[in-house]
Amino acid sequence: MNTVSVAVLGVLLLTVGTLALIIRPRRASTVDFYLAGQRVGVVTNACAICGDYFSAASFLGVAAAVYVSGLDGVWYATGFAAGFVPVLLFVAAPLRRFGEFSIPDFLARRLRSEHVRLVAVVVVQLIILSYLVPQAVGSGITWELLVDRSIAGLSPYATGVLLSTTLITVLVTLGGMRGTTWTQAVQFLLLLSAFVWLAIVLLGSGFNYPDAVAELSREPLTNPEHSDGGWELTTEANRLQEDQPTIFGLPGGRYGHLGQFALIMTLVMGTAGLPHIMNRYFTSPTGTAARMTTVWVLGLAGLFYTLAVLLGTAARALISEAAAEEPWLSELTIDGVLRIPEHALLVLGRLHGDEAGLGFIATGALIAVLSTIAGLLLAAAASWGHDVYERHINPGATQRQAVWAGRSAVLVVALLSAVLALGLRPDSMTALFPSVVATMVTWAFALAGSALTPVFVLAIWWRRTTAAGAVAGMVTGAVAAMLLFGTGTVIGGRGMSEMMLTPTIVAAPLAAVVTVLVSRWTRTPADLDRLWVQLHGTAADRRAERLARLTVAGPGVLGRRGQGRR
Amino acid sequence: MAAWNDPSAWRARLRRADRRRADARVPEPPGDPDAWVLDSLEEHDTPAEVDATMRTLRRVAIWHFAVFLGVVLLVPLLTVALDWWSRGRLVGGISPNFAMAAVGLYVFFFAISVAAARLSNAVENRMLGHDDRLLHHDDPLDHDHRLDHDHRLGHDDRLDHHQRPGLGTGPNSVDDGGPG
Numbered sequence: 150m151n152t153v154s155v156a157v158l159g160v161l162l163l164t165v166g167t168l169a170l171i172i173r174p175r176r177a178s179t180v181d182f183y184l185a186g187q188r189v190g191v192v193t194n195a196c197a198i199c200g201d202y203f204s205a206a207s208f209l210g211v212a213a214a215v216y217v218s219g220l221d222g223v224w225y226a227t228g229f230a231a232g233f234v235p236v237l238l239f240v241a242a243p244l245r246r247f248g249e250f251s252i253p254d255f256l257a258r259r260l261r262s263e264h265v266r267l268v269a270v271v272v273v274q275l276i277i278l279s280y281l282v283p284q285a286v287g288s289g290i291t292w293e294l295l296v297d298r299s300i301a302g303l304s305p306y307a308t309g310v311l312l313s314t315t316l317i318t319v320l321v322t323l324g325g326m327r328g329t330t331w332t333q334a335v336q337f338l339l340l341l342s343a344f345v346w347l348a349i350v351l352l353g354s355g356f357n358y359p360d361a362v363a364e365l366s367r368e369p370l371t372n373p374e375h376s377d378g379g380w381e382l383t384t385e386a387n388r389l390q391e392d393q394p395t396i397f398g399l400p401g402g403r404y405g406h407l408g409q410f411a412l413i414m415t416l417v418m419g420t421a422g423l424p425h426i427m428n429r430y431f432t433s434p435t436g437t438a439a440r441m442t443t444v445w446v447l448g449l450a451g452l453f454y455t456l457a458v459l460l461g462t463a464a465r466a467l468i469s470e471a472a473a474e475e476p477w478l479s480e481l482t483i484d485g486v487l488r489i490p491e492h493a494l495l496v497l498g499r500l501h502g503d504e505a506g507l508g509f510i511a512t513g514a515l516i517a518v519l520s521t522i523a524g525l526l527l528a529a530a531a532s533w534g535h536d537v538y539e540r541h542i543n544p545g546a547t548q549r550q551a552v553w554a555g556r557s558a559v560l561v562v563a564l565l566s567a568v569l570a571l572g573l574r575p576d577s578m579t580a581l582f583p584s585v586v587a588t589m590v591t592w593a594f595a596l597a598g599s600a601l602t603p604v605f606v607l608a609i610w611w612r613r614t615t616a617a618g619a620v621a622g623m624v625t626g627a628v629a630a631m632l633l634f635g636t637g638t639v640i641g642g643r644g645m646s647e648m649m650l651t652p653t654i655v656a657a658p659l660a661a662v663v664t665v666l667v668s669r670w671t672r673t674p675a676d677l678d679r680l681w682v683q684l685h686g687t688a689a690d691r692r693a694e695r696l697a698r699l700t701v702a703g704p705g706v707l708g709r710r711g712q713g714r715r
Numbered sequence: 716m717a718a719w720n721d722p723s724a725w726r727a728r729l730r731r732a733d734r735r736r737a738d739a740r741v742p743e744p745p746g747d748p749d750a751w752v753l754d755s756l757e758e759h760d761t762p763a764e765v766d767a768t769m770r771t772l773r774r775v776a777i778w779h780f781a782v783f784l785g786v787v788l789l790v791p792l793l794t795v796a797l798d799w800w801s802r803g804r805l806v807g808g809i810s811p812n813f814a815m816a817a818v819g820l821y822v823f824f825f826a827i828s829v830a831a832a833r834l835s836n837a838v839e840n841r842m843l844g845h846d847d848r849l850l851h852h853d854d855p856l857d858h859d860h861r862l863d864h865d866h867r868l869g870h871d872d873r874l875d876h877h878q879r880p881g882l883g884t885g886p887n888s889v890d891d892g893g894p895g
């Protein structure tokens with residue numbers, strides 16, 4: 150990156166930082182710090198959820214997956230987007246109506262058990278670390294690849310990890326959920342505008358999407374592979390028909406039938422158990438608003454991923470054509486094919502917008518990482534600060550003490566993730582970039598979908614769910630997921646091991662069955678009706694809506710008429 | 716111009732002044748004006764009506780999820796069953812399979828989410844938040860109705876009369892300390 154690109158990056162990050170500081174919460178209240186006062190509007194929250202959800206795996210990874218695998222690469226995006234359909238159907242509105250601070254808090258209050266809270270805290274922290282560490286690793290690698298500058302004698306990778314972690318920790322610590330909400334919303338709009346800009350430029354320059362797919366599907370799909378003799382192009386193995394080559398527009402480039410189904414179910418089930426995403430639903434003013442927020446998320450995610458697939462296809466078609474004419478591409482490609490597929494969008498940005506275009510896309514990549522880190526740090530803070538400190542260490546804490554506990558938790562978790570990211574880095578992580586980040590993120594989805602989502606959904610929709618059942622279900626789901634994942638990693642290869650690497654398809658039903666069986670043998674909470682009314686009733690929604698309408702109408706309307714109705 | 720001592724002219728002038736004052740007021744929000752009257756912000760749902768609503772919403776969610784899962788699984792299944800699905804061409808090199816995975820499924824996710832959200836909102840609006848006077852048959856204190864309702868509930872999901880707090884003191888409003 151040259152000076153122009155670094156300047157673009159600096160200006161955009163400065164803008165986001167300033168925004169977070171301007172709208173930071175002024176009151177020392179946990180509802181403000183963790184939940185942004187529960188007054189985040191539908192569209193703003195939808196954009197913030199998208200900013201939170203679309204990490205580098207979505208921004209660079211989806212296009213890269215399409216670039217490498219063609220049609221099968223599209224399924225990663227499909228799974229990411231599909232995950233919000235169960236969220237809308239089963240989780241969003243009741244979760245908000247119950248109105249707590251975090252997933253452990255929700256489960257503990259719904260099931261009236263501190264044991265549930267503590268087990269859920271452990272599971273949530275495992276998920277957060279599984280998601281946070283690859284994001285920190287991704288920020289270091291992105292910095293190394295794109296900026297390649299260092300400070301204070303550190304390597305570029307370490308500089309990237311420490312700078313990004315420090316920046317986002319300051320923003321989250323000062324801005325809380327309110328500041329983070331707005332920065333995430335702005336960050337998502339930046340990501341989307343990067344995609345829209347690139348798509349418009351490409352289509353304006355004569356790129357024809359259907360013709361490009363036809364052209365790419367004429368020859369077998371080949372990708373660079375590093376062996377003892379150096380880099381060379383190899384034909385991708387077909388997972389569906391082993392005697393056939395892989396074709397860009399046909400299935401089989403990445404998954405067999407079982408592997409594809411297992412991946413989709415892991416991503417679909419995992420989204421509803423991701424703490425940093427579910428915590429955002431507590432910031433909606435009402436349950437209905439939370440539900441409609443998810444509709445907006447699905448619309449925005451559809452647009453985002455449709456563009457990502459288009460850009461991945463365009464990169465595959467255009468970069469090989471440009472390789473002969475652009476000398477700088479020779480360092481990045483082998484016979485016109487990128488060695489690191491995550492470079493696809495960056496190369497497209499430079500091809501069509503020179504250094505400023507490269508800077509814009511690179512900024513988008515860093516922002517995608519930072520906004521996800523922000524959400525994860527807040528979720529970790531809510532879990533440690535609220536569920537552990539306020540509930541167990543200092544139950545009599547004042548609001549100010551509780552907020553400072555949350556801020557301290559942000560600092561500690563950020564430090565831990567930075568240390569782990571620095572320690573995890575092998576000598577040359579660059580070549581492993583896709584596998585390390587994607588594998589760890591998929592693992593986070595698998596753990597969330599196996600341990601939390603089944604218990605979560607049962608606790609919301611089945612009255613007989615008990616604390617003992619929930620604990621047994623969470624432990625079973627987590628242990629089953631870990632065992633399967635470990636076994637799949639050791640075995641390697643295709644078929645069953647593909648399924649084991651995305652184990653939700655087995656672990657989630659197992660967790661659900663154990664939850665149901667144990668619940669049938671144990672007692673439900675004593676005040677179940679009261680909890681049920683809070684979870685599924687709309688009285689609080691109606692009260693909030695009436696208050697909002699009265700606020701709009703002004704105080705003159707209060708008591709103006711005589712007999713009213715509910 | 717009307718004479719100063721013309722009563723009909725004064726009446727007309729007063730009517731115009733009333734109209735001007737009325738126009739200057741904050742406009743009434745649209746909708747049923749009675750809905751804007753604030754006697755109290757108390758809102759409450761009974762356990763019975765919440766339970767009935769939850770069951771309806773659960774059916775809505777499961778039905779939509781079945782459709783969602785069916786369509787998502789149909790795409791790879793058609794790959795096995797229909798050669799045309801992967802090798803046919805709609806536009807340029809785009810097969811039905813590619814079109815569905817790259818665009819069609821996102822449109823479907825959005826459409827099914829809109830449908831489910833609208834239906835769920837309508838169910839809640841229709842089944843919850845009615846006037847108490849119209850709901851006296853759903854009153855949990857109404858023993859005969861409770862028996863009838865419990866009879867309809869499955870054994871496991873039966874509302875436990877002994878575990879129902881606050882039923883003897885009126886509406887079941889919730890205030891157990893959560894932020895919501």
